Each structure stands twice: as structure tokens, then as C-alpha cells.
Amino acid sequence: MVSSARRFEGRTVLITGGLGGIGLACAKRFAAEGASLALIDFRQDRHSEATEACRAAGAAHVVVLSCDVSDEGQVDAACGAVRERLGGHDIVVNTAGLMLFKPLEDFSSDEWRRLLGVNLLGPVHFTREWLRHAAPGGAMVNIASVHASMTTPMVAPYAAAKAALLSLTRSAAIEGAAKGLRANAVVPGAIDTPMLWSNPNLQSGAEVISAEDIGTPDDVAGAVLFLACDEARFVTGASLEVSGGRLARL
Numbered sequence: 001m002v003s004s005a006r007r008f009e010g011r012t013v014l015i016t017g018g019l020g021g022i023g024l025a026c027a028k029r030f031a032a033e034g035a036s037l038a039l040i041d042f043r044q045d046r047h048s049e050a051t052e053a054c055r056a057a058g059a060a061h062v063v064v065l066s067c068d069v070s071d072e073g074q075v076d077a078a079c080g081a082v083r084e085r086l087g088g089h090d091i092v093v094n095t096a097g098l099m100l101f102k103p104l105e106d107f108s109s110d111e112w113r114r115l116l117g118v119n120l121l122g123p124v125h126f127t128r129e130w131l132r133h134a135a136p137g138g139a140m141v142n143i144a145s146v147h148a149s150m151t152t153p154m155v156a157p158y159a160a161a162k163a164a165l166l167s168l169t170r171s172a173a174i175e176g177a178a179k180g181l182r183a184n185a186v187v188p189g190a191i192d193t194p195m196l197w198s199n200p201n202l203q204s205g206a207e208v209i210s211a212e213d214i215g216t217p218d219d220v221a222g223a224v225l226f227l228a229c230d231e232a233r234f235v236t237g238a239s240l241e242v243s244g245g246r247l248a249r250l
């Protein structure tokens with residue numbers, strides 16, 4: 001993807017799940033437009049690989065931190081470290097996510113707590129930090145899913161968390177407005193990352209997705225950068241579907 005714009009010069013962007021397929025694609029696009037980056041992820045590996053990729057793409061500064069987004073204390077510590085090292089995090093992109101596949105009747109309460117912890121409370125923790133510390137002009141972009149409105153068997157906690165994430169996005173938009181902050185969501189369909197292919201329904205052939213219904217991480221990143229940039233100054237509380245029109249089809 002070629003971009004001639006430098007919409008994020010002098011801005012710092014914090015990306016949760018920054019070492020994942022969609023998170024790293026967003027990071028490289030922000031880097032190419034002049035941003036400094038804080039990548040937050042559970043994974044302990046790929047730190048230097050991601051740092052190099054972002055530097056090569058043009059990032060001014062890159063910080064990679066290990067953090068479990070579902071743990072409030074770890075999030076507070078990570079955000080404090082980012083403020084200390086990069087001076088702030090006015091743009092936050094919540095991409096960290098986790099899917100488990102089981103019949104609804106078999107999901108334990110612990111599994112519900114784990115899935116809601118990563119997919120919903122993670123964004124809650126970062127929203128709180130962002131509302132407290134971001135400067136006017138800041139933006140948040142939450143990565144939801146088409147499962148927020150339509151779903152399949154075996155993913156009930158994930159679908160519930162993504163539906164609640166859209167509601168959280170609206171609340172953050174309303175309460176952030178007085179501080180000059182905007183919050184929006186991107187609603188991806190099937191995107192070609194390891195998370196997509198970990199779906200046992202796809203692996204077994206029980207569910208088939210046609211090639212034209214599969215987008216790339218860069219397709220999502222393009223939407224994220226638009227919602228995060230100042231051109232979207234009048235867009236807040238919105239959800240942008242990036243699914244190749246999958247939900248629009250009869």
C-alpha cells in the first residue's frame with residue numbers, strides 16, 4: 001500500500017495486540033505516516049522483529065511492551081511506561097483479541113471471564129487511561145468484528161464481547177467529546193491472519209468462506225488510519241464495517 005500522506009507526524013499511537021496480524025499492519029501504516037509507536041502485546045517473542053519492521057517503515061520511535069490487556073495493573077504500568085518514554089499516547093488502537101471455540105453449554109465461567117477479559121475489559125482499561133491522559137485531538141479505534149451483530153455457533157463469549165465493544169465505543173465517544181477526543185470502531189469480516197484460520201469450523205470444512213470474502217490486514221489498517229486521523233474530526237461513535245460487503249448480501 002502506497003501512502004504519500006504524513007498524517008501522524010509528531011503523534012504517538014499505542015496499539016494493543018500490536019504483534020498480531022492486524023495490529024502490526026496498522027503499526028507499519030502509522031509508521032509510514034510519521035508516528036511514534038507503542039506496541040502492547042501478550043507475546044514475549046517477535047519484539048525485535050516488530051521493532052525493525054516499524055523502523056523500516058519509517059517510525060520515529062518504537063517501544064514494544066509485554067502486557068496482558070485483561071490485567072488492569074499491567075495496563076496501568078504499560079501506559080505509564082509509554083507516557084514516560086514517548087510522552088503520551090493520544091491515539092489508541094485496541095486490536096488485542098482472543099477466540100475460543102466451544103458449544104455455548106460447555107463454556108465454563110472461567111473461560112467466559114478470560115474471553116471477556118481480553119476482548120472487552122482490555123479495551124475498557126485502555127479507554128480509562130486514554131480518557132484520563134490523552135490530549136485534545138486524540139482518537140481511539142476499537143477493532144470489533146462482524147460477530148458483534150451476526151454470528152456462528154461455538155463463539156458465544158467472543159461475539160458477546162464484540163457486541164459490548166461497540167457499546168463501549170459509543171460511551172467513550174459521548175464522554176470523550178468534552179475533552180476533544182473521538183472514539184470509533186472498525187468491524188472487520190474475515191481477514192487473512194492466523195486468528196481466521198484457527199477457526200475449527202473452517203479447518204473441518206463445516207464452514208467455507210469464498211476468496212472474495214477474505215480481506216487483508218492492510219484493508220483493516222486503511223480504515224483504522226482514516227478514523228484515527230484529523231480528516232475524521234466529525235466522525236465519532238461510529239462503526240465502519242470492513243467485510244467486502246459480506247453482511248450486506250441477501
Ligand SMILES: NC(=O)c1ccc[n+]([C@@H]2O[C@H](COP(=O)([O-])OP(=O)(O)OC[C@H]3O[C@@H](n4cnc5c(N)ncnc54)[C@H](O)[C@@H]3O)[C@@H](O)[C@H]2O)c1
Nearest residue numbers: 017019020021022042068069095096097145190191193195
Ligand atoms: N482475523 C479476522 O478474521 C478478524 C475478523 C474480525 C475481527 N478480528 C479482530 O481483529 C483483532 C486482531 O486480530 P488478528 O486477526 O490480527 O489476530 P492475531 O491473533 O494475529 O492478533 C491478536 C493479537 O492479540 C494478542 N493478544 C491476545 N491476548 C492478549 C492479551 N491478553 N493481552 C495482550 N495481547 C493479547 C496476541 O498475542 C496477538 O498478537 C482481534 O480483536 C480480532 O478479534 C479479526
